[in-house]
Amino acid sequence: MGHHKLGVVPSGVELGAAITLSAVVVKEARYKRLCKSKKILTVNGKFPGPTLHVHKGDTILVDVYNRGIYNITIHWHGVKQPRNPWSDGPEYITQCPIKPGHRFTEKVIFSEEEGTLWWHAHSDWSRATVHGAIVIHPKHGTSYPFPKPLGEVQLIFGEWWKADVMQVYRQFMASGGAPNISDAYTINGQPGVLYPCSKRDTYKLKVEYGKTYLLRLVSAAMNEILFFAIANHNLTVVGADASYTKRSTNDYVAIAPGQTLDCLLHTNQNPNHYYMAARAFTAGPIAFDNTTTTAILQYNGNYTPSSSPSFPSLPYYNDTSSAYNFIFSLRSLVSENHPVYVPIHLKKRLESTIAIKTFPCYPNGTCQGPNGTRLAASMNNISFAIPQRFDILEAYYYHINGVYKKNFPSFPPFVFNFTEDYPPLYLNTPKRGTEVKVLKYNSTVQMVLQGTNLVAGLDHPMHLHGFSFYVVGWGLGNFDKHNDTKNFNLVDPPFRNTAIVPRKGWIAVRFKASNPGVWFMHCHLDRHLTWGMDMAFIVKNGKSPQTSLLPPPPDMPPC
Ligand code: C2O
Ligand code: CU
Numbered sequence: 001m002g003h004h005k006l007g008v009v010p011s012g013v014e015l016g017a018a019i020t021l022s023a024v025v026v027k028e029a030r031y032k033r034l035c036k037s038k039k040i041l042t043v044n045g046k047f048p049g050p051t052l053h054v055h056k057g058d059t060i061l062v063d064v065y066n067r068g069i070y071n072i073t074i075h076w077h078g079v080k081q082p083r084n085p086w087s088d089g090p091e092y093i094t095q096c097p098i099k100p101g102h103r104f105t106e107k108v109i110f111s112e113e114e115g116t117l118w119w120h121a122h123s124d125w126s127r128a129t130v131h132g133a134i135v136i137h138p139k140h141g142t143s144y145p146f147p148k149p150l151g152e153v154q155l156i157f158g159e160w161w162k163a164d165v166m167q168v169y170r171q172f173m174a175s176g177g178a179p180n181i182s183d184a185y186t187i188n189g190q191p192g193v194l195y196p197c198s199k200r201d202t203y204k205l206k207v208e209y210g211k212t213y214l215l216r217l218v219s220a221a222m223n224e225i226l227f228f229a230i231a232n233h234n235l236t237v238v239g240a241d242a243s244y245t246k247r248s249t250n251d252y253v254a255i256a257p258g259q260t261l262d263c264l265l266h267t268n269q270n271p272n273h274y275y276m277a278a279r280a281f282t283a284g285p286i287a288f289d290n291t292t293t294t295a296i297l298q299y300n301g302n303y304t305p306s307s308s309p310s311f312p313s314l315p316y317y318n319d320t321s322s323a324y325n326f327i328f329s330l331r332s333l334v335s336e337n338h339p340v341y342v343p344i345h346l347k348k349r350l351e352s353t354i355a356i357k358t359f360p361c362y363p364n365g366t367c368q369g370p371n372g373t374r375l376a377a378s379m380n381n382i383s384f385a386i387p388q389r390f391d392i393l394e395a396y397y398y399h400i401n402g403v404y405k406k407n408f409p410s411f412p413p414f415v416f417n418f419t420e421d422y423p424p425l426y427l428n429t430p431k432r433g434t435e436v437k438v439l440k441y442n443s444t445v446q447m448v449l450q451g452t453n454l455v456a457g458l459d460h461p462m463h464l465h466g467f468s469f470y471v472v473g474w475g476l477g478n479f480d481k482h483n484d485t486k487n488f489n490l491v492d493p494p495f496r497n498t499a500i501v502p503r504k505g506w507i508a509v510r511f512k513a514s515n516p517g518v519w520f521m522h523c524h525l526d527r528h529l530t531w532g533m534d535m536a537f538i539v540k541n542g543k544s545p546q547t548s549l550l551p552p553p554p555d556m557p558p559c
Contacts, residue, residue: 022060024049024074026098026121026130027067033190034183035197036162040129041068041121047189048156048220049119049132056114056139062106064098070166071097075122076108076134077258078242078497080466083550084109085393085517088465091123092386093520093536094393096559104557113242114138116154116216116260125169125526128159131220136242145333146238146247146264149214153205157255157278158186159222159289172527176361177368177375178286179527185221185278185293192277192294203295205276207267214238217253217261222526224280224288225256225323225459225500229312230297231274235263237330241468243495244333252314254281254323256461258498258524271299273309283318283503284458290317320503323459327500328474331492342470342490343444343510350437351448351479352380353412354462354501354523354533356455357430359383370455376531377523378430380409383532384522385434390559392436393518396538397552408435408535418452418478419504428454430532437535439513441542446472448479450506460528462507463498466519466539469509470495476505484508498524513539516549 029045030037043049054060066072075089087106088094098104114136121130133154138144159182161168172179184191184198191198207213215235219226229235229252237248239262247264255261279292296309315322332340357376361367369375376383387395387403395403416423439445447469449462470493475484488508501507522534541548 023063023065025065025067026072028069033160033198034162034195038164040165041070041126043130043132047129048158049130051133051135051154052119053135053137054110055137057110059107059109062108063103064106065103066098066100069100070126071099071123072121072126072130073097073123074106074119076117076119078117078468079108079113079134080111080468080515081109082111082515083517083548085466085519086550086552086556089122090465090520092388092391094391094518096391096557097123098557102557105553105555107553110136115239115242115244115262116218117242118218118220118260120220125165125222127220127526128161128165128222133216133218135216145244145335145338147212149264150208150211152214152216154188154216154218155295156188156218156220157226157228158189158220159224160184160186160191173530175368176365176373179223181287181289182222183289184291185226185289187276187278187293187295190295194292194294204298205295206298206300209267209271209299209301211267213265213267215263215265217255217263219255219257219259221257224282225254225461226278227281227314227323228253228255228276228278229314230265230276231310231312232269233265233274233297235265238262238264240330240494241496241498243468244338245494246331246333246492248329250326252312252322252326254326256498256500256524258461258463259496267299271301271303273298273305275309275311277312277314279314280317281315281319281323283320284456286456286458324502330494332495334492340470340492340495341512342472342493343512344490345444346446347443348439348445350445351411351450352535353418353450353452354379354460355452356458357383358428358455376430377528377533379533379535381413381430382408382435382535383430383432384534385432385532387434392434392536394559396518397549404434404436406436406438408437410437412450418450419457420453423452423454435535436538438538438540441513441516441540441547443513444510445513446508446510448506448508449501450479451501451504453504457504459503460501460533461498461524462501462521463524464519464521466515466517467511468495468497469499469511471499471507472510473508474502474505476502479506479508515539516541516547
């Protein structure tokens with residue numbers, strides 16, 4: 001089927017010239033894990049999929065072929081795609097899906113991102129196996145803000161079900177309850193030695209003694225935040241979500257679905273073999289996959305390895321203080337070459353609750369949610385309904401009525417003690433709707449994301465398409481605009497595309513709406529996304545053609 005290579009465009013070339021074609025072929029392939037073989041959806045037959053290498057500022061064209069049996073879209077997670085939501089990917093938000101047998105040529109426009117991102121399917125739950133890393137190298141002639149490592153490697157975390165993922169998804173949709181938990185986590189597609197039939201294929205990273213390596217961590221897990229550590233070794237975080245951070249040395253990290261972390265690893269321990277391991281961080285009152293995935297760090301050279309590699313100590317599953325100590329310790333690198341632009345004078349203040357909710361069961365149905373209800377989720381009490389016939393971007397661009405409404409509330413419609421132990425039950429049922437928030441071009445926005453304890457208080461990794469935002473504050477309990485604002489970090493806050501809202505707590509994020517388009521925001525735990533913990537922004541055009549949406553590509557998939 002020709003060469004399915006992901007192409008690299010030399011940077012520094014004029015746009016228009018700086019384009020090469022590469023191809024992504026979505027198709028089924030047979031994979032065996034946990035002693036059981038099944039067909040999974042892949043890109044180019046690979047799981048995880050191929051890594052896309054680019055340089056900062058490149059623009060590339062990718063031909064996405066759907067040779068699978070389901071509708072599909074591909075999202076370039078964390079790529080801001082200035083003025084080009086057409087290739088962003090979320091199904092029925094910015095495009096209709098690519099049908100089996102069809103093709104869509106996507107223009108992926110990189111701008112300020114540098115470091116690690118990833119791409120994934122953005123339709124039903126196919127991203128479980130349809131994903132891969134994006135490595136954004138510094139521009140030619142520039143270098144990392146840290147000494148050049150001897151080697152670089154991606155570590156992609158995933159979640160594996162023995163059953164067909166589409167089956168898991170359908171059953172989940174039909175049951176009204178929580179989805180079946182996964183059977184394993186994976187590192188670069190392999191579960192590791194603690195699972196059946198997995199020992200031989202465990203991922204192994206071979207290193208030289210006394211060097212530095214750059215580990216590019218990507219969490220493609222579906223429904224859990226993970227702790228990760230390497231026995232006897234520290235991880236020095238230098239970047240997160242394709243933005244550099246101040247160096248921060250840790251003996252474990254926490255990473256949520258959607259996030260990436262660039263870490264330096266110093267191979268300064270006795271030459272030996274060591275386990276790396278990841279397992280869930282989850283503090284809520286719900287069932288989760290409590291298994292542990294492993295890989296091996298192995299020093300080259302002549303030595304007698306210990307009979308069994310030593311195992312890292314990971315924080316306990318519900319160790320929120322270890323999780324938050326790590327998560328909220330990250331700071332942006334601030335330097336001449338890496339300035340930060342935290343919005344100070346705000347044009348728009350938004351606050352949204354994020355909540356697990358319930359609907360009454362379908363008429364005559366049986367539902368597995370609490371007390372026979374159907375589980376749901378919401379932002380500002382609206383459980384987002386993904387359109388089914390048109391996508392929002394198309395409806396916006398061509399003025400098609402009836403696809404979405406512009407009434408996403410700027411503040412929580414009900415004010416209560418959001419994080420108390422037993423919030424009033426009548427608040428459990430949300431409205432349903434496709435409500436967007438319209439923002440003026442270049443307005444400076446602050447959004448407070450307030451966790452609630454309705455139905456189940458949990459941590460939520462919230463992701464915004466089209467932007468990264470500065471996480472200027474966080475706290476436990478309810479956000480207090482008078483006192484909490486005083487403590488905001490406007491100097492070196494982390495610049496992320498996915499940030500964890502702590503359980504029964506809040507975060508405040510700021511961004512400048514300088515990217516016209518339709519941009520989805522949602523929890524990156526897929527069960528919550530599916531339940532409606534979502535909303536979308538429409539950022540209007542600026543005054544000039546250079547500050548307006550690009551025209552749609554000629555081959556947008558028809559709805
Ligand atoms: Cu990683 Cu809406 O996506
Ligand atoms: Cu969530």
